[in-house]
Amino acid sequence: MNRLARKYLRPSQIPTKACHGCGIGMIENWLLQAIDELGLKQEDVIFGTGIGCVGRQTFATWGGDNFGATHGRALAVATGLKLAQPDKKYLIVVGDGDAAAIGTSHLIHAARRNLGVVVICEDNMGYESTGGQFSPTTPAGYVTNSSPYGMVEPPFDPCDVVQAAGATFVAETTATQWHQTVKIVKKALQNDGFSFVHVRFPCNENFGAYALGTRDTGKNLEWIYEHTQGRKADGSAADFTWATGIKHDASNSRPEFTKILRDVNARVRAKAEAR
Amino acid sequence: MATIVRADVTRELVAPWAEWERRYTQGRRLLEAGTYALTEGAIAAGCRVFAGYPITPATDIAEYMSKRLPEVGGYYMQCEDELAGMHACAGASLGGLKAMTATSGPGYTLMHDAYGWALTNEIPLVVVDAMRVGPISGITGAPGQGEFYVARYCTHGGNFETIVLSPSSVQEAFWLTIDAFNLSERFRTPVTILTDQVVSDMWEDLFIPDAYDALDFIVPRKHNLMMPFFPLGTADLDVPPNLVGQGTGVCVSAYTHTEEGYDIEEMEAQWAQTYRLVNKIRHHRAELARYETLGLEDAEVVAVAYGADARTVKTAVREARRRGLRAGFVRPITLWPFLDELFARDCHYVVCELNYDGQLVREVTRAAPDKGKVHFMGKSAELHTVAEVVAGLEGVARAGRIPELPYIWTEVR
Numbered sequence: 001m002n003r004l005a006r007k008y009l010r011p012s013q014i015p016t017k018a019c020h021g022c023g024i025g026m027i028e029n030w031l032l033q034a035i036d037e038l039g040l041k042q043e044d045v046i047f048g049t050g051i052g053c054v055g056r057q058t059f060a061t062w063g064g065d066n067f068g069a070t071h072g073r074a075l076a077v078a079t080g081l082k083l084a085q086p087d088k089k090y091l092i093v094v095g096d097g098d099a100a101a102i103g104t105s106h107l108i109h110a111a112r113r114n115l116g117v118v119v120i121c122e123d124n125m126g127y128e129s130t131g132g133q134f135s136p137t138t139p140a141g142y143v144t145n146s147s148p149y150g151m152v153e154p155p156f157d158p159c160d161v162v163q164a165a166g167a168t169f170v171a172e173t174t175a176t177q178w179h180q181t182v183k184i185v186k187k188a189l190q191n192d193g194f195s196f197v198h199v200r201f202p203c204n205e206n207f208g209a210y211a212l213g214t215r216d217t218g219k220n221l222e223w224i225y226e227h228t229q230g231r232k233a234d235g236s237a238a239d240f241t242w243a244t245g246i247k248h249d250a251s252n253s254r255p256e257f258t259k260i261l262r263d264v265n266a267r268v269r270a271k272a273e274a275r
Numbered sequence: 276m277a278t279i280v281r282a283d284v285t286r287e288l289v290a291p292w293a294e295w296e297r298r299y300t301q302g303r304r305l306l307e308a309g310t311y312a313l314t315e316g317a318i319a320a321g322c323r324v325f326a327g328y329p330i331t332p333a334t335d336i337a338e339y340m341s342k343r344l345p346e347v348g349g350y351y352m353q354c355e356d357e358l359a360g361m362h363a364c365a366g367a368s369l370g371g372l373k374a375m376t377a378t379s380g381p382g383y384t385l386m387h388d389a390y391g392w393a394l395t396n397e398i399p400l401v402v403v404d405a406m407r408v409g410p411i412s413g414i415t416g417a418p419g420q421g422e423f424y425v426a427r428y429c430t431h432g433g434n435f436e437t438i439v440l441s442p443s444s445v446q447e448a449f450w451l452t453i454d455a456f457n458l459s460e461r462f463r464t465p466v467t468i469l470t471d472q473v474v475s476d477m478w479e480d481l482f483i484p485d486a487y488d489a490l491d492f493i494v495p496r497k498h499n500l501m502m503p504f505f506p507l508g509t510a511d512l513d514v515p516p517n518l519v520g521q522g523t524g525v526c527v528s529a530y531t532h533t534e535e536g537y538d539i540e541e542m543e544a545q546w547a548q549t550y551r552l553v554n555k556i557r558h559h560r561a562e563l564a565r566y567e568t569l570g571l572e573d574a575e576v577v578a579v580a581y582g583a584d585a586r587t588v589k590t591a592v593r594e595a596r597r598r599g600l601r602a603g604f605v606r607p608i609t610l611w612p613f614l615d616e617l618f619a620r621d622c623h624y625v626v627c628e629l630n631y632d633g634q635l636v637r638e639v640t641r642a643a644p645d646k647g648k649v650h651f652m653g654k655s656a657e658l659h660t661v662a663e664v665v666a667g668l669e670g671v672a673r674a675g676r677i678p679e680l681p682y683i684w685t686e687v688r
Binding site: 080108 | 349351352355359362364368388389519522524526528530536537538
C-alpha cells in the first residue's frame with residue numbers, strides 16, 4: 001500500500017475487485033494526490049459513487065464517509081446531502097453510464113444549479129461491468145457486444161453538455177495524463193460550485209478486447225494517448241481527436257446552489273423578524 | 276318490520292392523535308385544504324427539506340412548502356423529476372435533516388428506485404401520494420385508490436415491509452403527518468402517506484396547535500455516529516439514523532450490505548439484512564395499529580373503507596343502522612402492515628374502494644374468517660354515495676349479496 005492509500009483509503013476495501021489492468025485504481029490514486037496536495041483530510045470529503053465498474057470498484061474505498069447511490073442518481077442524492085452538510089467537499093465518482101446516460105438529467109441540472117460538488121466521470125466508453133455494451137460515449141463505428149456491426153449512434157461529449165448547462169469548471173483528461181489530471185482535480189476541488197472532470201480510461205477485458213482487438217494494457221493506453229494527440233505512433237492521423245485540458249474555468253464566478261438557498265432563508269427570516 | 280338496533284354505538288379511534296387532540300387545545304382554528312394540513316403537519320414534525328416535482332393533486336404541498344420552509348430555516352427544492360426529488364430527500368435525511376416529498380401516482384411510480392435505496396439503507400423520510408384515478412395520468416382532478424398494493428410493494432426485489440398510513444379528513448392529515456414522521460424516525464424507514472385527491476384538495480375545519488416546539492410527542496432526529504451502522508439480524512426499534520458528513524466512515528450502498536455498509540455477496544448477509552428490514556416492522560405491528568371502528572359490538576355486516584371514501588361509507592353505516600340494520604364500520608388508517616385483527620369477527624364485510632380491480636378487498640378476504648362473506652363494491656373517480664352503500668349493506672343483510680348498481684363493480688377474481 002502506498003503512502004496516500006494508507007492515509008486516505010480503507011485497508012479492508014482495497015485492492016478492489018477491478019479487472020487486471022483496469023485504470024480505476026490508478027485514477028483514484030491521482031485523486032488522492034490532488035486531495036493531499038490541497039491538505040484535505042478524510043473527514044473533509046464525502047465520496048459518492050453510482051453503479052457499474054466505477055461505482056462498484058471505488059465505493060467504500062475512501063476512508064471517510066461514502067455513499068453508493070442507485071444507478072445515475074449520485075448527483076440527486078448529493079444535492080440533498082449538500083443542503084444538510086454544506087461545508088464538505090464532494091467527490092462524485094461515476095462512470096459514463098451514470099453521468100452520460102441514465103443520470104444525465106441530474107448532471108445537467110446539478111450544473112445549472114451550480115451545485116458545489118466535483119464530478120469525476122471515469123469513462124471507459126461503454127458498459128463494461130455488464131459485459132461490454134456501447135454507451136453514449138462509445139466512439140461511432142466501434143464494435144462492442146451490443147454493436148456487433150459497429151456503434152451506429154453518434155456519441156456526445158459530456159463536457160459540452162455540462163458547459164452548456166452552466167458548469168463553472170469543466171475539464172477533460174485521460175488515464176495517460178497523470179500530472180495534468182492531478183492539476184485539474186485540484187482546480188476542480190477549489191471551485192465552490194459545479195466542477196466536471198471527464199477522465200477516459202481503458203478497459204482491457206471488454207472495450208479493449210472487442211473494439212480494439214487487444215487485452216494488452218499498454219496497447220489500450222496507447223490507443224487513448226494517440227487520440228489525445230490526433231496521430232498514431234507511426235505518425236499517421238488518428239480517426240478522431242479528443243481535446244484534453246481545462247475546457248472552461250469560471251470557478252467561483254457565481255454563487256453555489258445551497259448558498260443561494262441559505263441566503264434566501266436569511267432574507268426571509270430577517271424580514272419576518274423586522275415585522 | 277325493522278329490528279330495533281342500538282343507535283348509541285361505540286366509535287373507537289385507535290391512533291396517537293386521539294390523545295394529542297385532548298392534550299393540545301390552544302391554537303388556531305382555520306378553514307384550510309388537506310395539502311395545507313399535510314404541509315403544516317410536516318413543519319410541526321420538524322421537516323426541513325422538501326424536494327419534489329409538482330403534480331396534481333399534490334402540487335399545493337410543494338407551493339406551501341416553498342413559502343413555509345425558508346421561514347423555519349428549511350429548504351425547498353424543485354427537482355428535475357421525482358427520481359431526483361426522493362433521492363434528494365434521502366440525501367438530506369442522511370445529512371441529518373428530516374425530509375418529505377409529495378406526489379401523485381405517476382410520480383410515485385418514478386420514486387420506486389429511491390424508495391428501495393432509502394428503505395434498504397434505513398433512511399427516515401416521508402412520502403405523500405395523493406392518489407388520483409388511473410392508470411397512468413388518468414383524470415388529474417378525480418380521486419382514486421389504485422396504489423394500495425403499489426405502496427406496499429413500493430420498490431422491487433421483495434424482502435421488506437412497508438409502513439403506509441391514510442387519513443380521511445383535513446384535520447387527521449395534520450396529525451397523521453406528524454405521526455408518519457415519528458414512525459419514520461423510530462423505524463428508520465420511509466413512510467408513505469397514502470391520501471387521495473379529495474382529502475388533499477378538500478377545504479375543511481382545521482385546528483393547528485400553537486408553538487410546535489412545545490409538542491412533546493415529536494420524535495427528534497438523533498444521530499448514530501458509530502458501528503454498527505446497520506444492526507443486521509435484529510428487529511430493534513429506535514436505532515438512531517446514520518449521519519453522513521461527520522467523518523464516521525459510514526458507508527451507504529445500493530447493494531446488500533454488511534453492518535459497516537460494505538457491499539457483500541453472501542447468503543448470510545442477505546439473510547441478516549432481510550431479517551432486519553422485515554422484522555423491525557413485523558415484530559412491532561402493535562405499535563403501528565391505527566384505525567377507526569363503529570358499531571362492531573353487534574354488527575352483522577361491516578362496511579370497510581379508507582381515506583376520503585370512508586367518509587360517505589361511515590355516513591351510510593349510520594343510515595343503515597337508523598333503518599334497522601346491524602351495520603358496522605371499519606376504517607384502517609394503517610394500511611400496511613395490514614391489520615388482519617380488524618377482520619377477526621365472523622360476519623359479512625362490504626369493502627368499498629375507489630378502483631374496479633379490487634385491492635383492499637383481497638386483503639380483507641385473506642384476513643376474514645369466512646371468505647364467502649366478503650363482498651366488493653368497487654367504484655372509480657368519485658366517492659361512493661351514501662345511497663349506494665346503504666343499498667349494498669341492505670342487499671348483503673337480506674339476500675347475502677350486493678344488488679346491481681350503476682358504476683359499481685362487485686366481481687373480484
